[in-house]
Amino acid sequence: xxxxDDFLPSFEFEKLQSILMSDTFPxxxxxxxxxxxxxxYGLIHLFYxxxxxxxxxxxxxxxxxxxxxLQKLECKKxxxxxxxxxxxxxxxxxxxxxxxxxxxxxxxxxxMNTNNGWTHIKGYDRVKSVxxxxxxxxxxxxxxxxxxxxxxxxVMINFNYDF
Numbered sequence: 001x002x003x004x005d006d007f008l009p010s011f012e013f014e015k016l017q018s019i020l021m022s023d024t025f026p027x028x029x030x031x032x033x034x035x036x037x038x039x040x041y042g043l044i045h046l047f048y049x050x051x052x053x054x055x056x057x058x059x060x061x062x063x064x065x066x067x068x069x070l071q072k073l074e075c076k077k078x079x080x081x082x083x084x085x086x087x088x089x090x091x092x093x094x095x096x097x098x099x100x101x102x103x104x105x106x107x108x109x110x111x112m113n114t115n116n117g118w119t120h121i122k123g124y125d126r127v128k129s130v131x132x133x134x135x136x137x138x139x140x141x142x143x144x145x146x147x148x149x150x151x152x153x154x155v156m157i158n159f160n161y162d163f
Contacts, residue, residue, distance in 0.1 A: 001124050001141070007110060007134035012068050017131065019065055020045075020083060020112050020155055026062075027085050040095060047081035047157075066157070069110065073136075079105055079160040086117070086154045089147040097122065100160045101139035108136045112155040117148035129154055 008016070019025055027043035047066060049058040066081065079101060086095075100107045109119060111129045118126040119135060121143040127135045129148065137143070139160055148154040 001121055001135065001137040003127055004134045004136070005130065006132050008069060008072065008132055010132075013132045016065055016069070017112050019062070020157075027083075040093070042087070042095075043085040045083040045085075047083065048078050049080050049082070069157075069159075070161075073108055073159060073161065074163055075159070075161040077162040079139075079162070081157065081159050081161075083112075083155065083157045084145070086145065086147050088149060088152050088154075090149065092117070092149060093147045094120070095145045095147075097142045097144045099140050099142055100158070103140070105139040105160055105162055106136060107139045107141075107143075108134055108159040108161075110134050110157045110159070112157065113151060113153070115148035115151040115154050117154040118146050120144050120146060129156065 025045070027045055030042050030044045045060065045062070046058055047060045047063050051058060070078070111131060111133045113129070114131045115129050117129045120126045121137055121141050123141070127133070145154070
């Protein structure tokens with residue numbers, strides 16, 4: 001696991017942050033966080049989502065705002081890119097431990113706002129949600145997001161890819 005603060009240059013991060021944190025960015029209701037019936041919800045935006053069974057790939061109209069970040073991550077193959085927006089909760093709430101993939105894939109999470117939520121990766125300390133912080137780890141590591149209690153929302157982008 002690797003944690004990188006100030007992952008993007010300020011002007012690149014602020015441009016990305018202003019788009020995702022705006023009141024016009026399209027967020028979509030997701031009736032579960034980790035698995036169907038988990039009785040949790042959040043808002044998502046799928047930037048890139050291959051659908052092999054349907055023989056097509058969903059690509060957001062906003063995909064291009066990630067070009068600089070993808071270059072910096074040195075992505076060779078994208079498996080999925082999804083932004084998550086978790087509303088504030090009264091108490092910290094874990095989404096549920098899960099893995100994002102198997103094999104030699106990687107997960108990177110870019111935090112869009114600072115709040116008292118975090119990501120916990122089994123076997124490691126928690127990674128606090130700090131603006132422009134990127135955490136990079138193997139996709140087969142169990143991890144969970146934890147909601148915030150001190151801001152209106154916790155926003156991050158989850159990248160699943162090969163180097």
